[in-house]
Amino acid sequence: MSSPAPRTTPDRCPGALSTHQAADGALARVRLPGGLLTSAQLQVLAHCAAELGNGSIELTSRGNMQLRAVTDTDKLARRLADIGLLPSPSHERVRNIVASPLSGRVGGPSDVRSMIGSLDVAVCAELELADLPGRVLFALDDGRGDVASLAPDFGVRALAPDRYALLLAGADSGVRISAENIIEVLVAAARHFVELRREEWRLSELPDGPARVLARLGLEPGGSTDVPGTSDSLPPIGWLPQRDGRVALGAALALGVLDARSAEFLAAVDKPMVITPWRSLVLCDLDEDAAESVVRVLAPMGLIFDEHSPWIHASACTGSPGCDKSHADVRADVTAAVDAGNISPGERQHWSGCERRCGRPKGAVLDVVAGPTGYRVS
Numbered sequence: 173m174s175s176p177a178p179r180t181t182p183d184r185c186p187g188a189l190s191t192h193q194a195a196d197g198a199l200a201r202v203r204l205p206g207g208l209l210t211s212a213q214l215q216v217l218a219h220c221a222a223e224l225g226n227g228s229i230e231l232t233s234r235g236n237m238q239l240r241a242v243t244d245t246d247k248l249a250r251r252l253a254d255i256g257l258l259p260s261p262s263h264e265r266v267r268n269i270v271a272s273p274l275s276g277r278v279g280g281p282s283d284v285r286s287m288i289g290s291l292d293v294a295v296c297a298e299l300e301l302a303d304l305p306g307r308v309l310f311a312l313d314d315g316r317g318d319v320a321s322l323a324p325d326f327g328v329r330a331l332a333p334d335r336y337a338l339l340l341a342g343a344d345s346g347v348r349i350s351a352e353n354i355i356e357v358l359v360a361a362a363r364h365f366v367e368l369r370r371e372e373w374r375l376s377e378l379p380d381g382p383a384r385v386l387a388r389l390g391l392e393p394g395g396s397t398d399v400p401g402t403s404d405s406l407p408p409i410g411w412l413p414q415r416d417g418r419v420a421l422g423a424a425l426a427l428g429v430l431d432a433r434s435a436e437f438l439a440a441v442d443k444p445m446v447i448t449p450w451r452s453l454v455l456c457d458l459d460e461d462a463a464e465s466v467v468r469v470l471a472p473m474g475l476i477f478d479e480h481s482p483w484i485h486a487s488a489c490t491g492s493p494g495c496d497k498s499h500a501d502v503r504a505d506v507t508a509a510v511d512a513g514n515i516s517p518g519e520r521q522h523w524s525g526c527e528r529r530c531g532r533p534k535g536a537v538l539d540v541v542a543g544p545t546g547y548r549v550s
Contacts, residue, residue, distance in 0.1 A: 183373045185306025186238070187265040188252050189245075195496040196226065197241035200248055202257055205269040206288035206312070207235035207447035211439040213255045218435035224248050229435055231428040231451040233531055234309065234322075235270050240494060260296035265306040267292055270322060272314040273446045273454050277414045280314035282330035287312050287354060294359045301359070303366050305373040310358060311339065318405040322449055322534055325365070325375040326358045338391070340382035341375040346393025347386065357389065364388040405535075407452035409479040411463065414456070419463040424452045424476040426483045426510075427503055434473045441466055450533070451487065482515035488523040489530040491542075498525025500542035523547075 185201070186192035192199040202217070217237060221229050226241040242248055252258040260267070269291055276283035291310060295301050311327030313320040320329045323342030328349070330336050336354060338347040340361065349357055364385045365375055375381040386392070408422035428451030430438075438445070438455070441462070446454040455466065467477055476483055486509070489495065491502035502523040509515055509523075522532045523540045532539070539550045 183305045183307050185265055187306070188258055189249055189261055189264055191242065191245050194240065194490070194494055195492070196494040197243070198245050199238060199240050200242050200245060201232065201236055201238040202252060203264060203267040204236050204257070204447055205267050205292040206271040206285070207273060207449070208288060209237075209445045209447055211442045211445070213257060214435055214445065215439040216251055216255045218432045218439060220248055220251055221435070222432040227432050229430045229432070231425060231430065231447055231453070233449055233451065233533060234268055235273075235447045235449045236268075237447060240490075259292075262299075262302040263296045266301055266304040266308060267295060268306070268308060269295075269310045269312070270319045270324070270449050271312040272316055272318050273448045274316075274408055274412065274420070275312075275314040277416070277420055277456060278408070278412050280316050280330070282314045282333050282336075282351075284312040284314045284330070287351075290355050291358060294355050295362070298359055298363060300363050300366050304362060305369075307373040308362065308365070308375075310362070312354075313339075319449060321405050323376070326361045328354050328358070340385060343382070345382055345386060345391075347391045348394055357391075360389055361385050405450065406484060407448050407450035408454060409452065409481075409484060410477050412454070418456075419458045419460055421455045421458065421463055421466055421477065422448075422452060423455065423470070424450075424481060424484055426474065426476070426507070427451075427486075427488055431474070434470065434475065437470060437473065438475075480517065482510050482513075482517070485518065485520045486510055486515050486523070487521070487531060487533060489525055489528075489532075491523075491525040495525060495530075497528065498542065499544055500525055500547070502540075502542060505542075505547075506540075 186199050188200050188202050221239050224242050224244050225239040230238045271284050271288050276285045309324045311319045311324030313329040315330035327339040328336040334351050336349050338345045338349055372378045409424055412420040412422055414420055444456045471477055486506055488502045488506045492498040502525045506523040521538045525542045541548050
């Protein structure tokens with residue numbers, strides 16, 4: 173397979189310190205390894221969105237959060253550092269770690285939760301990894317294939333509680349490793365990519381990247397790959413019984429946007445949260461009475477607990493006026509399409525303001541792309 177054409181510019185993925193100057197002001201992206209977020213952290217983010225931003229928090233396709241139209245980036249950075257969301261200024265853009273959101277609570281042959289923090293600490297401790305492009309993605313898949321479907325540069329997928337497939341450039345490398353070796357192998361693989369790359373943003377762009385990384389690791393495939401195929405994943409939505417008898421609630425958000433007031437109410441529940449790579453969230457460890465109360469209060473505020481909602485299948489880039497490259501206000505247009513019943517159940521649509529198609533989900537998606545003369549569907 174031929175590699176993509178070489179990049180000619182460095183990646184400009186925003187962070188909390190290295191913000192992006194969008195048409196509507198500074199955009200700050202906050203990395204949440206594994207999507208893990210405490211209620212106290214969400215409370216502060218809600219206050220930051222209201223006081224320093226446009227009043228909303230956006231969920232991203234990697235389980236992170238971002239604030240738009242930030243008026244004081246230094247104050248935001250100080251507040252993030254105070255609540256533990258900025259542990260390494262030098263590595264803040266490269267802490268891109270996704271993990272199976274329901275791991276250890278609902279289904280899955282393995283529990284990868286303890287690996288999330290360990291991998292984050294190990295990445296931040298490796299000086300060379302500060303030079304990773306902001307597009308690089310790590311993944312810890314507990315066996316169900318949900319985050320493996322996101323084509324991570326470096327990841328694992330559980331085959332049994334102590335047997336994992338090493339994923340490189342989104343594919344099974346054929347190498348099998350034990351749980352105790354996962355962190356060491358993933359960090360070493362990323363370090364070798366830093367050493368080998370020139371302008372490439374992703375391992376898949378490096379000619380023979382996976383093979384060259386494996387050679388440097390001194391690992392060889394063990395024969396034919398036996399990882400089950402991955403499928404296009406949708407967010408876990410609704411009432412999710414946990415294995416410990418408690419309940420998790422999966423909630424979607426229209427276009428992945430959480431307004432500050434709703435975020436404050438969500439934080440007041442005071443339970444662990446997971447932000448998923450599908451711009452949704454999971455509120456964990458609730459008893460049944462509390463879960464029913466959460467639905468009664470937060471559903472009218474815009475959180476979507478219905479897995480049949482058309483918003484589960486609709487996404488969009490920022491569009492105008494937030495992006496000066498956009499040919500249309502795509503968020504207003506996709507909202508009108510949802511309201512008119514034009515989003516078919518089961519058909520994923522992504523609306524884009526230009527050919528860059530920012531935020532497009534992985535997998536089979538109907539593209540609705542704006543141009544100078546209107547929308548093109550493909």
